[in-house]
Amino acid sequence: MLVKGQWQVHPRYGQQLSVEHWERLLPATEAGLKSYLSSGLIKGIGPVTANKIVEHYGLDTLDILENEPERLQEVEGIGARKTADIIDSYRKYKDVQNVLIFLQGYGIGINQAMRLYRRYGSHTIEQVKENPYRMAEDIFGVGFKTADKIALKLGIPEDAPERIQASFAYNLNRASEQGHVYLPKKELFERANDLLKDSEKALSEEYLEQQLQDMVFKKIIYSEPLAEDEAIYYAPFYQAEKNSAALINKLSKEARSYSPLETSQALGAVSHDNPHLTDEQLQVLDLAMQNGVLIVTGGPGTGKTTTIKALLSIYRKLRQKVLLAAPTGRAAKRVTEATGQEAFTIHRMLEYSFTDGEGFSFKRNADNPIEARVIIIDEASMVDLLLMYNLLKAMPVGSRLIMVGDVDQLPAVGAGNVLRDLINSKVIQCYRLGYIFRQARESMIVVNAHRVNQGDMPYLNVKKKDFFFMHEEDAEKAAELVVQLCRERLPNYGPYDPLLDLQVLTPMRKTAAGVDRLNLLLQEALNPPGRDKLEITARGIIFRLGDKIMQIRNNYQKEVYNGDIGLVTAIDKETAEMVVTFRDVLMDRPVIYDFSELDELVLSYAVSIHKSQGSEYPVIVMPILTQHYMLLQRNLLYTGITRAKKLAVLVGSKKAMAIAVRNNRAEERHTYLSARLKEETIQI
Numbered sequence: 001m002l003v004k005g006q007w008q009v010h011p012r013y014g015q016q017l018s019v020e021h022w023e024r025l026l027p028a029t030e031a032g033l034k035s036y037l038s039s040g041l042i043k044g045i046g047p048v049t050a051n052k053i054v055e056h057y058g059l060d061t062l063d064i065l066e067n068e069p070e071r072l073q074e075v076e077g078i079g080a081r082k083t084a085d086i087i088d089s090y091r092k093y094k095d096v097q098n099v100l101i102f103l104q105g106y107g108i109g110i111n112q113a114m115r116l117y118r119r120y121g122s123h124t125i126e127q128v129k130e131n132p133y134r135m136a137e138d139i140f141g142v143g144f145k146t147a148d149k150i151a152l153k154l155g156i157p158e159d160a161p162e163r164i165q166a167s168f169a170y171n172l173n174r175a176s177e178q179g180h181v182y183l184p185k186k187e188l189f190e191r192a193n194d195l196l197k198d199s200e201k202a203l204s205e206e207y208l209e210q211q212l213q214d215m216v217f218k219k220i221i222y223s224e225p226l227a228e229d230e231a232i233y234y235a236p237f238y239q240a241e242k243n244s245a246a247l248i249n250k251l252s253k254e255a256r257s258y259s260p261l262e263t264s265q266a267l268g269a270v271s272h273d274n275p276h277l278t279d280e281q282l283q284v285l286d287l288a289m290q291n292g293v294l295i296v297t298g299g300p301g302t303g304k305t306t307t308i309k310a311l312l313s314i315y316r317k318l319r320q321k322v323l324l325a326a327p328t329g330r331a332a333k334r335v336t337e338a339t340g341q342e343a344f345t346i347h348r349m350l351e352y353s354f355t356d357g358e359g360f361s362f363k364r365n366a367d368n369p370i371e372a373r374v375i376i377i378d379e380a381s382m383v384d385l386l387l388m389y390n391l392l393k394a395m396p397v398g399s400r401l402i403m404v405g406d407v408d409q410l411p412a413v414g415a416g417n418v419l420r421d422l423i424n425s426k427v428i429q430c431y432r433l434g435y436i437f438r439q440a441r442e443s444m445i446v447v448n449a450h451r452v453n454q455g456d457m458p459y460l461n462v463k464k465k466d467f468f469f470m471h472e473e474d475a476e477k478a479a480e481l482v483v484q485l486c487r488e489r490l491p492n493y494g495p496y497d498p499l500l501d502l503q504v505l506t507p508m509r510k511t512a513a514g515v516d517r518l519n520l521l522l523q524e525a526l527n528p529p530g531r532d533k534l535e536i537t538a539r540g541i542i543f544r545l546g547d548k549i550m551q552i553r554n555n556y557q558k559e560v561y562n563g564d565i566g567l568v569t570a571i572d573k574e575t576a577e578m579v580v581t582f583r584d585v586l587m588d589r590p591v592i593y594d595f596s597e598l599d600e601l602v603l604s605y606a607v608s609i610h611k612s613q614g615s616e617y618p619v620i621v622m623p624i625l626t627q628h629y630m631l632l633q634r635n636l637l638y639t640g641i642t643r644a645k646k647l648a649v650l651v652g653s654k655k656a657m658a659i660a661v662r663n664n665r666a667e668e669r670h671t672y673l674s675a676r677l678k679e680e681t682i683q684i
Contacts, residue, residue, distance in 0.1 A: 030058060033062070037054070056074065069086070072087075103128070137169055145195075159207070164192070164196075168188060171183065176414070181237045181671045182224075182237065183231075184670065185232050189208050192208065237385065237415060240389035243393075248392065248422070251399070258289040267286065270310055281433070284296055284310075284433070288311055293428050294401075297419070299408065299450055301437055301443070301446040305339065321373050324336075324342070325343055325345065329582070352556055366393050366394070375391075378405065386416075409642065410636060413563065422677070427678060444459060444465040445642070448641060449638055455664065456661070468647075468649045469654075478651050482623055486498050487525045494647075503615075503619070504621045505622045506518060506607075506623050512627065513628075533545050538601075539599055545568055545571055549601045551600055559591075563611050563614070565607075566583070566591070576596075578592075578593045616644075618646045619646060624660065
């Protein structure tokens with residue numbers, strides 16, 4: 001007899017499983033069968049169909065599916081075609097059932113198990129047993145601690161080389177997610193010790209050094225001397241940083257400089273067609289004709305987009321093929337609308353491809369370069385190191401690269417601080433636009449953004465303007481006020497659509513007025529549950545038809561990227577799929593997610609300011625409170641304000657705003673690109 005709370009060995013899989021776990025794997029009640037069949041693993045069986053099948057066959061349901069699946073047609077509403085689909089899906093599921101049960105025995109949930117199976121296929125159990133630490137590196141959502149728990153259960157010693165080396169790899173990967181290209185060795189050892197702190201065996205620095213050198217020998221990581229330490233790189237970031245410096249220097253020297261006569265004629269023609277260009281913008285055009293690599297930076301209202309239009313015009317007159325691109329679909333869409341020329345995402349321009357078993361790659365590279373003489377990148381502050389390296393590899397010999405962006409915004413979400421490093425190197429020609437156009441000076445959004453960037457407090461609540469501050473120091477009440485603004489006050493004031501026009505930005509994920517809590521409050525206020533409104537729960541998040549959601553990792557197979565925002569437009573529990581419609585560069589694009597893939601999505605009624613980069617919204621609502629002290633920085637406040645096109649509303653305390661304005665110590669990232677650029681120049 002099975003007793004709750006006891007553990008018994010599963011007769012087929014030879015693992016100690018709790019009775020509760022066993023019953024979930026092999027359901028013995030009608031309720032358990034209904035839950036099992038409607039879990040999303042068997043396509044074509046959702047809650048409604050599962051109820052019908054179990055009501056018809058009772059506890060014989062699994063025997064019918066296993067031995068006489070054609071009898072499903074006896075159930076009302078299940079025809080021959082649906083029966084065939086269910087049989088096909090059930091047989092595929094049976095192929096992976098061993099894998100699922102094996103992994104569930106080690107605490108791996110169905111979603112993560114399916115990810116592992118998609119990655120390793122029929123070799124999943126073998127791969128996990130051989131080196132469970134690979135999971136933390138290969139599979140999104142599986143961390144070191146999960147892999148470590150499995151490894152220790154499998155009998156891998158606490159001081160095993162693969163365990164120590166996996167902790168290094170994991171920490172270097174985590175560091176890259178925090179923006180670092182490398183870690184100083186001392187910091188890497190501290191992070192590794194913290195990760196392994198529950199070990200009974202003390203790990204000496206000598207033993208850590210031994211494992212580090214083994215990884216260096218295998219070229220898994222690279223080590224380079226620093227002034228007082230060593231820089232430890234994961235191999236892809238080392239190659240990207242080192243080779244990017246060489247390619248940038250090469251590119252900057254290979255492009256042909258136009259003669260004074262050609263320059264004068266081209267500038268004259270563009271000036272004639274665009275009589276309102278400023279002296280600054282004309283100087284940028286001149287520099288663009290003389291340099292292989294050019295950076296154009298400047299704050300809001302300084303004419304960056306107008307400058308891009310002028311650059312497109314001058315190269316057309318010179319009969320040079322120009323491609324315009326941006327790091328994200330949102331940014332590409334914005335610059336397409338502003339300039340009239342179609343812009344690509346950098347990934348699309350490089351012609352990314354995804355192949356099962358081989359993963360993601362770019363078709364455009366050194367052997368198959370981009371077919372253009374000039375590449376203009378907008379929102380260049382968002383370009384991370386790896387993307388920059390792939391772009392540089394695909395630049396044709398003698399072509400030009402022009403990067404346009406606001407260096408004072410937050411850096412890229414990915415590793416590196418490319419735009420700032422290029423500027424700080426003083427090796428690459430850079431021009432900062434400073435003149436604020438008269439129309440822009442009428443906007444308090446623009447005026448206050450510049451004031452914040454210069455270390456001055458913004459002007460608050462100027463009548464008949466577009467920047468408002470609402471005082472509320474209590475975080476709970478501030479959150480309630482944000483919800484009230486989005487649900488009632490701003491839609492009536494605009495009118496603004498709460499989903500399409502309003503975006504809540506906040507410095508932190510946690511806290512009473514952080515991303516997570518505001519999303520719950522705003523979902524309840526703007527898209528409450530309804531009798532006919534389908535919803536699905538994944539990782540504790542309710543996704544409801546009509547919800548505003550965000551992708552939180554790059555998915556090259558689906559062509560959606562970290563930070564893309566869309567709406568839930570369909571949920572089908574029978575096929576275990578959810579459809580999210582994203583606004584692409586030129587059109588709305590529906591993307592299908594299996595229920596096992598929903599860990600790539602979060603609600604996005606509120607997003608972090610970091611995630612808002614490259615986007616513009618008609619209206620932003622931003623809580624700024626002393627609760628957010630850890631992240632109150634000038635460039636964060638500046639970035640948040642500059643996301644607004646028509647209206648910015650800040651809710652919080654003047655004290656919190658003053659802390660942010662005064663704090664100009666932007667988060668430091670471990671990068672060495674600037675120094676490498678200088679070294680390359682000296683060598684050349």
